[in-house]
Amino acid sequence: MASRQEMRSEETKKAILTAAAELFSQKGFDAVSIREIAKEAGCSHTTLYIYFKDKEALLHELSVGPLQALQKQMENVIADSTLSQDDRLKKVSVLFIEFCLSHRTMYTLFFMVKASRIDVEAEPAEELQILRTKLFDLMKSALLQSLPEEKNEARALAFARIYFYALHGIIGTYTHSEETSEQLMERLAPTFELSVEVVLEGCKQQMEKGAGRK
Amino acid sequence: MASRQEMRSEETKKAILTAAAELFSQKGFDAVSIREIAKEAGCSHTTLYIYFKDKEALLHELSVGPLQALQKQMENVIADSTLSQDDRLKKVSVLFIEFCLSHRTMYTLFFMVKASRIDVEAEPAEELQILRTKLFDLMKSALLQSLPEEKNEARALAFARIYFYALHGIIGTYTHSEETSEQLMERLAPTFELSVEVVLEGCKQQMEKGAGRK
Amino acid sequence: MASRQEMRSEETKKAILTAAAELFSQKGFDAVSIREIAKEAGCSHTTLYIYFKDKEALLHELSVGPLQALQKQMENVIADSTLSQDDRLKKVSVLFIEFCLSHRTMYTLFFMVKASRIDVEAEPAEELQILRTKLFDLMKSALLQSLPEEKNEARALAFARIYFYALHGIIGTYTHSEETSEQLMERLAPTFELSVEVVLEGCKQQMEKGAGRK
Amino acid sequence: MASRQEMRSEETKKAILTAAAELFSQKGFDAVSIREIAKEAGCSHTTLYIYFKDKEALLHELSVGPLQALQKQMENVIADSTLSQDDRLKKVSVLFIEFCLSHRTMYTLFFMVKASRIDVEAEPAEELQILRTKLFDLMKSALLQSLPEEKNEARALAFARIYFYALHGIIGTYTHSEETSEQLMERLAPTFELSVEVVLEGCKQQMEKGAGRK
DNA sequence: TATGAATGAGCTTTCATTCAT
DNA sequence: AATGAATGAAAGCTCATTCAT
Known part of the structure; x- marks a missing residue:
């Protein structure tokens, strides 16, 4: 019953989480930048702040x-x-x-x-x-x-x-x-x-x- | 026999190494900045680059x-x-x-x-x-x-x-x-x-x- | 005679104006963000742009x-x-x-x-x-x-x-x-x-x- | 007796102060960004931090x-x-x-x-x-x-x-x-x-x- | 009409590094 | 040998604004 928009949103969030998980694992929490995660997730770094208060x-x-x-x-x-x-x-x-x-x-x-x-x-x-x-x-x-x-x-x-x-x-x-x-x-x-x-x-x-x- | 200049140079290098060792131990490699080491060693941060390619x-x-x-x-x-x-x-x-x-x-x-x-x-x-x-x-x-x-x-x-x-x-x-x-x-x-x-x-x-x- | 839709629209606009007036007075024009006004007015920040070109x-x-x-x-x-x-x-x-x-x-x-x-x-x-x-x-x-x-x-x-x-x-x-x-x-x-x-x-x-x- | 380098430094500092004074006056302290001051002063914004701890x-x-x-x-x-x-x-x-x-x-x-x-x-x-x-x-x-x-x-x-x-x-x-x-x-x-x-x-x-x- | 999603530009600040002297 | 001056890149984060629905 999810609208297309909601699905897209969900996808983006998941993409961010996936990217973050991957990068955190590879390089450690501190060594990963927000922008890096965003790039990996295929979105702008500001988008990240829509879904998560901070790193x-x-x-x-x-x-x-x-x-x-x-x-x-x-x-x-x-x-x-x-x-x-x-x-x-x-x-x-x-x-x-x-x-x-x-x-x-x-x-x-x-x-x-x-x-x-x-x-x-x-x-x-x-x-x-x-x-x-x-x-x-x-x-x-x-x-x-x-x-x-x-x-x-x-x-x-x-x-x-x-x-x-x-x-x-x-x-x-x-x-x-x-x-x-x-x-x-x-x-x-x-x-x-x-x-x-x-x-x-x-x-x-x-x-x-x-x-x-x- | 080492000239006076060479000795001074050696001293500086030693000071840098000592300072770096101390700081690296205390705070960890990443958390220490080049300028911090230089200050502790009593020399300019640029001097550091004379003796060491980088951190x-x-x-x-x-x-x-x-x-x-x-x-x-x-x-x-x-x-x-x-x-x-x-x-x-x-x-x-x-x-x-x-x-x-x-x-x-x-x-x-x-x-x-x-x-x-x-x-x-x-x-x-x-x-x-x-x-x-x-x-x-x-x-x-x-x-x-x-x-x-x-x-x-x-x-x-x-x-x-x-x-x-x-x-x-x-x-x-x-x-x-x-x-x-x-x-x-x-x-x-x-x-x-x-x-x-x-x-x-x-x-x-x-x-x-x-x-x-x- | 205003339709129900027009009335609702009018209400929203009024809510925004009220919120903005309140916040501008309290914190000054610059210190107030669009999102803040929208939240206070109970609508999305994008709605604001429907009624007003900008801040x-x-x-x-x-x-x-x-x-x-x-x-x-x-x-x-x-x-x-x-x-x-x-x-x-x-x-x-x-x-x-x-x-x-x-x-x-x-x-x-x-x-x-x-x-x-x-x-x-x-x-x-x-x-x-x-x-x-x-x-x-x-x-x-x-x-x-x-x-x-x-x-x-x-x-x-x-x-x-x-x-x-x-x-x-x-x-x-x-x-x-x-x-x-x-x-x-x-x-x-x-x-x-x-x-x-x-x-x-x-x-x-x-x-x-x-x-x-x- | 000032060396050329010292003079240049002094000039830069003065340029920053002048630019800052001008901009602060025009737009107010908060509305002026560090980068703006630097640009006006004709130097990089990081240079500003050499001379002043912060804004x-x-x-x-x-x-x-x-x-x-x-x-x-x-x-x-x-x-x-x-x-x-x-x-x-x-x-x-x-x-x-x-x-x-x-x-x-x-x-x-x-x-x-x-x-x-x-x-x-x-x-x-x-x-x-x-x-x-x-x-x-x-x-x-x-x-x-x-x-x-x-x-x-x-x-x-x-x-x-x-x-x-x-x-x-x-x-x-x-x-x-x-x-x-x-x-x-x-x-x-x-x-x-x-x-x-x-x-x-x-x-x-x-x-x-x-x-x-x- | 109304909104969530998304973005680019911008903020202050720190850093390692290079250049001219 | 040694240094102060200067910089570009990058960090985390916020903002006003636009787009697609």
């Missing part, structure tokens, strides 16, 4: 929806009792990795949170921050459920960190790759899974040692 | 020396027969991490190598690329020496990758931190070591499994 | 009506034989001042006539110019009627100028005030009247002196 | 020096015991008028002080504000010294206001004129003096009346 809003719109979808997926996996704890962790991790490689702006969003952002205008980014935290919490609890109970909280934190280092490293390594996320996943998905297994196994091993020492 | 050249010159020193250190560790293989790997890894956190531009240099660079003007970057490769090879061989022999080359590569993911993750996580490298190392050195141990232990475990399966 | 045209249309009303009022005062000449001048002046403070764009219109305007498109502004001149002439003749006859035309002109300086000064002083015209008039009407009296009395005094000297 | 700094530099000179002159006149009180007032007033017509940006500076300025960034403008107040105070006290003592403070204030209306009116009337200040002063100086006399005489007259009434 940040564009990033926001680009992120929130997909992130919420990801959150849902991850929650489903974690609630899936047909899977072993370890498989849940593996699946959740791969989901997260794949997501970040498909939406490469996410790398900045997840791993490059600067203090400067928080200072002044937390408002527009806040929703994102909350989502970010939620996802990290999901993964952390999945990890801890896969490990034997660790009483020493500092040590539990250390293991969580090590797990996140691995994720960060995987995503960071391929964020600027020229391969598509599909190509990367096809080529490397086993390595990613192996990576999670390695870290998980290594943690367990260390915990045994630690326990034995005590 | 990038400055970064390169800034990197080569320290990297060579790092290389030496790493080679020494690897050649140190008083240490176990595992300890050599751990030490080499921590050296590398510490180095990258002290010279934060290194993160970009090591992990953000873009294709675009290579196309056009490979020449100045070449030396760096060689160094980079050397260091990675050093670490890779240290890792493989710590692992039982792996005939399957693809699998060996996978383990190397996983190890590098961890390094990348650690450095990437703290490259933009506001803490100094000293603060970070004091606070997190045990976690970094644990991280290497975890990965190493995990790899070993996986190799056993893999072997058993066969 | 300037809007200002003109906004001015002519009120100015004609003012002219009527001033003519009535001048023709009012129940008042003394001096009182007519005072009343006419205060009317003018109050009008300008209620319609603050008038300040620009009356006192900021630029040469550039006349060059290009005298047509739409012409009507305003005629009105402007009429009003000034009305006040000038009211002044001269209050003064003893002055044979020296240059001197008569000087007194007229001095009188207009006072008006210009009063209006200019408060055109950008944040007080409403009502507040200003309540607070300062006596000062405005006194101002006219002072100038009038001063002129008379000077004419005596001048006469004596001759 | 406001340009206005500042344009104003403070001349204003301080004016202040000196006015103080000298007021301290000059060879002149009658009335002559001091007249002279001070004409000085002020002539100054404003020579530096037409001053009109905005003196008479268009907006609330917005004061809010946020009073700092750069502060020095100007202080000077402004000083000059007004100088003129006000000169006026009150010329008038018989007025016990009623409100009435004294009213007279001061009326006097300032006249000044404002005179300056406002010719601020946008195309005549130079020299031309204007030659043509109208007698009228300006007469204007001060008229207001002064008128005030005295009114005070007599007021006194008689009491």
